[in-house]
Amino acid sequence: MTRAPALPTPARRILEGDRRALAQAISAVEAHDPAIAPVVGALYSHSGKARIVGLTGPLGVGKSSLINALLKRLRAQGRKVGVIAVDPSSPFSGGSVLGDRIRIDRPAGDAGVFFRSMASRGHAGGIAATTRSVARLLDAFGMDVILVETVGSGQVDVEVRDVASTSVVVLVPHLGDEVQTLKAGLFEIADVFCVNKGELAGADAAAKDLTELAGLGIGRDGWRPPVVTTSAPSGSGIDELWAAIEAHETFLDTSRLRDAGERRRLSREVVQLVQERVATHLAAALESEPDLSTILDRVVARELDPQAAADLLHSGRPRRG
Amino acid sequence: MTRAPALPTPARRILEGDRRALAQAISAVEAHDPAIAPVVGALYSHSGKARIVGLTGPLGVGKSSLINALLKRLRAQGRKVGVIAVDPSSPFSGGSVLGDRIRIDRPAGDAGVFFRSMASRGHAGGIAATTRSVARLLDAFGMDVILVETVGSGQVDVEVRDVASTSVVVLVPHLGDEVQTLKAGLFEIADVFCVNKGELAGADAAAKDLTELAGLGIGRDGWRPPVVTTSAPSGSGIDELWAAIEAHETFLDTSRLRDAGERRRLSREVVQLVQERVATHLAAALESEPDLSTILDRVVARELDPQAAADLLHSGRPRRG
Numbered sequence: 001m002t003r004a005p006a007l008p009t010p011a012r013r014i015l016e017g018d019r020r021a022l023a024q025a026i027s028a029v030e031a032h033d034p035a036i037a038p039v040v041g042a043l044y045s046h047s048g049k050a051r052i053v054g055l056t057g058p059l060g061v062g063k064s065s066l067i068n069a070l071l072k073r074l075r076a077q078g079r080k081v082g083v084i085a086v087d088p089s090s091p092f093s094g095g096s097v098l099g100d101r102i103r104i105d106r107p108a109g110d111a112g113v114f115f116r117s118m119a120s121r122g123h124a125g126g127i128a129a130t131t132r133s134v135a136r137l138l139d140a141f142g143m144d145v146i147l148v149e150t151v152g153s154g155q156v157d158v159e160v161r162d163v164a165s166t167s168v169v170v171l172v173p174h175l176g177d178e179v180q181t182l183k184a185g186l187f188e189i190a191d192v193f194c195v196n197k198g199e200l201a202g203a204d205a206a207a208k209d210l211t212e213l214a215g216l217g218i219g220r221d222g223w224r225p226p227v228v229t230t231s232a233p234s235g236s237g238i239d240e241l242w243a244a245i246e247a248h249e250t251f252l253d254t255s256r257l258r259d260a261g262e263r264r265r266l267s268r269e270v271v272q273l274v275q276e277r278v279a280t281h282l283a284a285a286l287e288s289e290p291d292l293s294t295i296l297d298r299v300v301a302r303e304l305d306p307q308a309a310a311d312l313l314h315s316g317r318p319r320r321g
Numbered sequence: 322m323t324r325a326p327a328l329p330t331p332a333r334r335i336l337e338g339d340r341r342a343l344a345q346a347i348s349a350v351e352a353h354d355p356a357i358a359p360v361v362g363a364l365y366s367h368s369g370k371a372r373i374v375g376l377t378g379p380l381g382v383g384k385s386s387l388i389n390a391l392l393k394r395l396r397a398q399g400r401k402v403g404v405i406a407v408d409p410s411s412p413f414s415g416g417s418v419l420g421d422r423i424r425i426d427r428p429a430g431d432a433g434v435f436f437r438s439m440a441s442r443g444h445a446g447g448i449a450a451t452t453r454s455v456a457r458l459l460d461a462f463g464m465d466v467i468l469v470e471t472v473g474s475g476q477v478d479v480e481v482r483d484v485a486s487t488s489v490v491v492l493v494p495h496l497g498d499e500v501q502t503l504k505a506g507l508f509e510i511a512d513v514f515c516v517n518k519g520e521l522a523g524a525d526a527a528a529k530d531l532t533e534l535a536g537l538g539i540g541r542d543g544w545r546p547p548v549v550t551t552s553a554p555s556g557s558g559i560d561e562l563w564a565a566i567e568a569h570e571t572f573l574d575t576s577r578l579r580d581a582g583e584r585r586r587l588s589r590e591v592v593q594l595v596q597e598r599v600a601t602h603l604a605a606a607l608e609s610e611p612d613l614s615t616i617l618d619r620v621v622a623r624e625l626d627p628q629a630a631a632d633l634l635h636s637g638r639p640r641r642g
Contacts, residue, residue: 037628044626259621266620266627271603273631275596281635282592299587300580305365306587307358310594314602 054164065232082138083115173202375485386553403459404436494523
């Protein structure tokens with residue numbers, strides 16, 4: 001309240017509900033335009049109200065259809081919804097593949113919905129940072145719920161926990177080997193399991209398996225992830241899925257784990273941002289500053305090993321020897 | 322020569338050709354056992370002689386069969402070969418899946434071959450670091466060539482350039498959309514293209530397409546990536562593949578780009594190692610040191626945005642306002 005004496009114009013416009021200013025700011029975040037940093041920074045104090053829900057799972061499990069169904073349900077309740085789809089198959093196109101990739105049925109002119117597809121390839125390590133910034137813009141814009149869709153192979157999976165307060169892992173019956181190998185990893189991520197394409201044979205068995213596993217106490221912090229079976233085309237199970245998400249959000253409040261989770265996420269974010277600054281600064285300094293360049297010379301000459309060089313650069317002294 | 326007064330015992334054993342000491346050291350590197358760091362450090366000055374060749378490409382293109390064929394060829398020439406397979410489908414098992422995943426025909430008792438399968442899942446960002454250390458152990462052990470196999474979806478792709486002096490991108494005819502989207506990325510990675518499964522229809526067309534693209538001058542530093550068609554089962558094209566790899570290695574020497582490449586890789590490695598140290602130190606300090614903890618408190622209270630907090634922590638002063 002005593003802060004932000006002069007709000008940058010784009011920030012003010014976003015707070016006033018200007019969709020175009022929001023879209024431009026999101027594009028600038030995606031393009032890593034340095035001019036947008038003060039805008040995102042100024043809006044930070046206006047964010048923190050929206051619920052951020054992540055949906056992750058392998059390609060082809062129907063996450064987009066689920067998001068579509070959740071969106072309809074939330075809009076029917078009058079909630080404003082932002083959707084961020086992190087799309088690993090669109091390496092270059094940014095938001096431009098939107099029309100093809102996500103078939104969101106947005107009633108023309110519905111100001112309560114904003115969606116954005118973001119490329120993930122080529123931004124290793126930066127997906128969570130960009131997603132967080134975009135989520136904050138949507139949050140400050142006034143969205144009540146922000147749905148984040150990420151593909152669950154490799155890293156993105158895990159990173160969804162750095163962004164969302166509730167993470168839904170979406171699977172389908174008979175996913176086979178993939179689920180078997182992922183299983184332990186899934187339980188680290190999932191606050192809610194969703195078995196989508198529930199109309200397929202094997203859905204009940206898959207849900208039963210997951211429920212049994214969840215009951216083995218692999219759940220974290222006293223929360224046992226519920227398992228919900230859905231069928232996006234018919235809308236079956238969507239109410240139950242949202243109820244499970246809300247139950248987890250309520251659990252975060254009553255258990256007082258929300259603040260701890262938020263603090264952990266912000267700590268990780270700040271650490272990652274410092275790491276980026278260190279890397280940028282150091283990579284340049286290793287070329288330009290004679291003292292540091294000498295250290296790299298010694299590594300190249302195999303007189304100093306890289307770990308010892310890193311110790312020298314980090315703490316000013318070798319850790320060993 | 323004037324260095325390393327007291328070599329740690331495992332390091333000495335590895336230099337003496339003790340396979341068991343090598344295997345144990347590799348396991349320790351994979352387990353991130355801090356006790357192995359001095360061993361890897363001591364062997365660093367004994368590494369740098371082996372040629373490190375990376376093979377990357379999507380799952381199912383036959384990289385393991387190619388490696389098998391290259392291995393036979395190199396052994397027939399009397400060269401000692403290390404193989405490192407970075408396997409994204411083995412999240413927990415480390416080297417134990419070896420037998421299933423890579424069907425390397427190692428003649429019993431052939432001391433000139435050493436192979437190792439490493440899990441990649443769950444080590445985001447750390448694959449290159451571990452692979453580099455394992456490659457150095459194999460190098461110090463006396464291997465002439467080290468073949469590194471990584472799966473080319475997402476990150477590992479790019480990281481192979483941080484490890485290998487020659488990177489081979491392996492594709493198959495009619496890979497379709499995947500190649501189309503990857504294309505620009507492939508040219509950033511590939512020193513050599515290999516169209517494997519050359520017996521399939523469309524192989525000639527695929528090789529022609531790639532050759533034309535390579536001719537458009539997308540190649541780096543004056544090197545135009547050659548395109549080789551192979552068929553691992555029959556061994557067809559394997560001689561040509563190895564010749565293309567050697568041609569690139571010769572190019573690195575005659576163009577004097579080898580040193581520049583090595584310096585760039587080592588600089589990136591040192592920067593990454595410093596980043597790790599910063600993250601470990603800072604994550605702890607944000608909890609334990611009152612001054613830093615206060616900064617995190619202000620971020621949690623939304624009084625200070627994460628970017629401003631990172632500026633404060635990195636440079637001691639806010640970058641803006």
